[in-house]
Amino acid sequence: MPAKLDETVLDALKIAFSYMPNAIEVTRYEYGDRHLLVLEHINAVKEVLLEHGIDPDEVYGEVHPDDSPNSMY
Template identity: 50%
Template sequence: MTDDDTLKALKTAFTFMPQPVEVNRFEYGDDADRILQQVNFVREVLDRHGIDPEEVADEINPSAAPNSCY
């Protein structure tokens, strides 16, 4: 069981991680595979806790979230 503060800390840290499509050998060199595995691991943990990784940034930083048009 994970407490709310731990989940908030994980979500906050996740907002600073690169998106999987941004991880490439040009930017990250030989560390690209390891970094991609770590990003995907955090995404999986969020998902297991019922948190959509695609929504985390908007939740943590709502003022930076794009406005809905519909």
């Protein structure tokens, strides 16, 4: 079981994740030879968020409520 992160660290992780590119945007054309490393970094952050009960798809809207479309739920 992974170590639990405190709320301050989780909030910082969510903020950082909200500025990361979407995986579909990470191409060799845009990122060159580093594109696979960038994808690994995105996945690593997603995994930590998921392990702590946070839906990565909802993070941007939570961090930037004024800049995100209304939810379809």
